[in-house]
Amino acid sequence: MWPGLRLFRSSYSSLAARGLVYEKHGEPAQVLQLKNVDVAHPADYEVQVKMLAAPINPSDINMVQGTYAFLPPLPAVGGNEGVGVVVDVGRHVTSVRRGDWVVPVEAGLGTWRTEAVFSEASLMRVPSDIPLVGAATVSVNPCTAYRLLSDYETLRPGDSVIQNASNSGVGQAVIQIAASLGITTINIVRDREELPSLVRRLQDLGADHVITEDQLRKPEMKDLFKKCPRPRLAFNCVGGKNTTEMLRHLDYGGSMVTYGGMAKQPVTIPVSALIFKNVKLCGFWITQWKKERAHTDREEITKMIRDLCDLIRRGRLVPPPSTQRPLEDFSRALQDSQTPFLSRKQILIM
Ligand SMILES: NC(=O)c1ccc[n+]([C@@H]2O[C@H](COP(=O)([O-])OP(=O)(O)OC[C@H]3O[C@@H](n4cnc5c(N)ncnc54)[C@H](OP(=O)(O)O)[C@@H]3O)[C@@H](O)[C@H]2O)c1
Structure with a gap:
């Protein structure tokens, strides 16, 4: 359950915390303010x-802007992902205890704050022997990559998948999880000055093929498919022309799953792809996937988090390169998080 937010009033607040609060939607740099927020003592089924x-x-940015599909009531604290340590539990809490590390399984909790009380059902324990940034970034992008690779086609070692925005957080997780399963990845990125170093970095993560958006349109693409099978699955994070080009390379009867729209352009599907290649199109939203299971079927979420944390522990799933900044330095972090081609995840350290 989303906890709601009371701004700090010393007379009835039990504990004080700091949080990045927005009272109206708008550009994050303009509407987010670091404020004191209330932290009540945990009730029976709550966790501090x-x-x-x-x-x-x-x-997170879209949520503050007010353009996301799910918007918490205002005022709200920003942030949907992160890791925290349990400091106190209500008397009926059974799944976590003091000292455990926990991550959210619900959207809109407001993780950009120093301390909070959440419902037990909105949290999941993660092992505390994995790196901090790995834990802080496990519950959105790696979970999305895991589901994309698990839920749409039955993939076997040697099969291939194709994706755009391959250097995104989700893209890098797809590369690494696929590599651990023996699945070949064809990875599309935007051209840039430092392309060779980006290609090397993705290859170091396990990427088999890295191509630019321009190369995707070239006839030489057919040479690639002499070396690896046509993909059964395409993962679309971009939209626009790039996505139509990617779709052309799908195998007969393959699926394209859209999970992001970074180019803010619609997806155009040639009718020939539908008629002659019988491609399937669908979308995925991890928030909805978790919401449908958080209260009834946590076993599937638990297994996914356990598998991902195992990969992290074994060094087979590393988070994207990141810049860690103290919460007070949130303005710089917000600015850098929206800078194109920077390719560094901004992590707020509380
Ligand atoms: N549906 C879901 O469940 C789900 C789950 C997780 C994430 N997402 C979505 O997936 C997307 C990526 O999230 P993330 O956290 O992985 O992002 P991220 O790490 O910040 O990466 C953003 C990616 O988008 C690329 N990009 C930005 N603008 C682009 C454009 N105009 N054309 C082509 N590529 C562009 C960037 O490439 P450059 O390096 O070239 O700038 C980068 O690869 C977001 O839209 C996010 O909301 C959806």
């Missing part, structure tokens, strides 16, 4: 959490 670290993801 000291936040340790929280990333800034594109959906």
Whole structure:
């Protein structure tokens, strides 16, 4: 359950915390303010959490702007992801205890704050022997990548998948999880000056093929498919022309799953792809996926988080390069999180 927010009033607040609060929607740099926020003592089924670290993801920005599909009531604290340590629990809480690390399984909790009380059902324990940034960034992008690779086609070692925005947080997780399963990845990125170093970095993560948006349109693409099978699955994070080009390379009967729209352009589907290649099109939203399971079927969420944390522990799933900044330095972090081609996740350290 979303906890609601009371701004700090010393007379009835039990504990004080700091949080990045917005009272109206708008550009994050203009509407977010670091303020004192209330932290009540945890009720029977509640958990008091000291936040340790929280990333800034594109959906967090959209939520503050008021353009996201799910918007918490205002005033709200920003941030949907992060890791915290349990400092106190209500008397009926059974799934976590003091000292455990926890991550949110619900959107809109407001993770950009030093301390908060959340419902037990909105949290999940993660092991505390994995790196802090890995834990802080496990519950959105790696979970999305995990579901994209698991839920749409039955993939076997040697099969291939194709994706755009491959250097995004989700893209890098797709590369690494696919590599751990023996699945070949074809990875599209935007051209840039430092392309060779980006290609090397993605290859170091396990990317088999890295191509630019321009190369995707060239006839030489067919040479690639002499070396690897046509993809059964395409993951679309961009939209626009790039996505139509990517779709052309899908195998007969393959699926394209859209999970992001970074170019803010619609997806155009040639009718030939539908008629002659029988491609399937669908969308995925991790928030909805978790919402449908958070209260009834936590086993699937638990297994996913456990598998991902195992990969993190074994060094097979590393978070994207990041810049860690104290919460007070949120303005710089917000600015950098919206700078194109920077390719560094901004992590707020509490
Ligand atoms: N549906 C879901 O469940 C779900 C879950 C997680 C994330 N998402 C969405 O997935 C997207 C990526 O999230 P993230 O956290 O992985 O982001 P991120 O790490 O900040 O990466 C953003 C990516 O988008 C690319 N990009 C930005 N503008 C672009 C454009 N105009 N054309 C092509 N590529 C562009 C960037 O490439 P450059 O390096 O070239 O700038 C980068 O690869 C967001 O839209 C997010 O909301 C959806």
